[in-house]
Amino acid sequence: MNGRGHAQPLGSGFAQEPSADTLIRLPPIRVRTDRGEVAEFLHATGGARTGGFVPLTFPVRWLALPSVRGLILQLIGGQGFLPVHEGQSFAYEHELRIETDYILAIEARRTAKPPRLTVKMAIATRQGEICGRSETLLRIVPINLEPAS
Amino acid sequence: MIDAGMELAPPDWPRGGDVIRAQDFGPFAQAALARYAAVSGDDNPLHLDPNAARAAGLAGTPAHGMLTFSCFEPLIMRWRRDLFIARLSGKFLRPVLAGEAIQVSGRVIRRREVPRPELILRLTARTQNNDLAVVGEATVLYKIPGQLG
Numbered sequence: 001m002n003g004r005g006h007a008q009p010l011g012s013g014f015a016q017e018p019s020a021d022t023l024i025r026l027p028p029i030r031v032r033t034d035r036g037e038v039a040e041f042l043h044a045t046g047g048a049r050t051g052g053f054v055p056l057t058f059p060v061r062w063l064a065l066p067s068v069r070g071l072i073l074q075l076i077g078g079q080g081f082l083p084v085h086e087g088q089s090f091a092y093e094h095e096l097r098i099e100t101d102y103i104l105a106i107e108a109r110r111t112a113k114p115p116r117l118t119v120k121m122a123i124a125t126r127q128g129e130i131c132g133r134s135e136t137l138l139r140i141v142p143i144n145l146e147p148a149s
Numbered sequence: 150m151i152d153a154g155m156e157l158a159p160p161d162w163p164r165g166g167d168v169i170r171a172q173d174f175g176p177f178a179q180a181a182l183a184r185y186a187a188v189s190g191d192d193n194p195l196h197l198d199p200n201a202a203r204a205a206g207l208a209g210t211p212a213h214g215m216l217t218f219s220c221f222e223p224l225i226m227r228w229r230r231d232l233f234i235a236r237l238s239g240k241f242l243r244p245v246l247a248g249e250a251i252q253v254s255g256r257v258i259r260r261r262e263v264p265r266p267e268l269i270l271r272l273t274a275r276t277q278n279n280d281l282a283v284v285g286e287a288t289v290l291y292k293i294p295g296q297l298g
Binding site: 061 | 174184190191192195204213214215216220222223233234235237238239240241
């Protein structure tokens with residue numbers, strides 16, 4: 001277990017709730033704003049704009065990429081805990097464009113007290129220009145795994 | 150004196166205290182939560198499995214926080230189309246359960262004209278019982294129609 005502010009490699013997952021703060025940074029991830037995926041996302045969120053733009057909350061779907069999802073699940077602490085979304089922010093320098101490649105820089109910080117996970121994402125063009133950032137704050141809630149009677 | 154490159158606010162640029170007319174979103178049926186789970190990748194069982202929701206102490210499956218949060222963007226863009234949303238943040242105060250609708254509204258809390266016309270918006274999403282579900286804040290910039298942010 002690393003102390004506050006230290007990076008920790010993947011693969012050393014928690015078997016239980018962590019007892020100290022941990023920060024993990026992922027290697028850069030390449031993503032694309034696929035036109036069809038943007039359209040489906042707009043449809044599911046009731047967006048007013050029907051083309052040419054990427055909804056500003058679209059990057060949340062990149063939190064479900066396997067490497068990011070794996071990181072989040074690892075830091076949550078396995079079965080017996082659920083992440084509850086407490087807060088979210090986006091800051092954009094430029095709107096994202098459809099059918100464009102971006103590079104993500106992602107880091108996640110797990111705090112034990114209070115039990116929270118903060119996932120920060122920076123979205124840059126392939127040339128390295130930052131387009132936007134997001135921050136996701138998750139509260140980690142223990143759940144009762146006993147079958148409901 | 151107007152500096153070169155400075156953008157002027159249009160004559161109808163909003164003022165502090167102006168209200169963004171409330172809009173209704175939802176109700177968010179369980180099928181809508183499943184659709185959002187599919188497009189966002191957030192298949193947290195809390196939103197999809199009533200047993201998981203009960204285990205977390207909820208009366209029913211809650212809509213994804215990001216699904217309700219995502220309603221702020223169409224609210225703003227239906228209000229004015231000449232805006233670039235530079236920042237959007239929100240806190241999730243209480244769950245919106247499957248089958249419930251929300252009413253989303255906003256108010257201009259600050260206005261600035263230089264170096265680029267800018268507004269700070271306070272945003273709220275309330276349940277049908279008028280409970281505050283999400284509170285948000287946006288920074289929006291004047292965007293000359295036809296230009297990217």
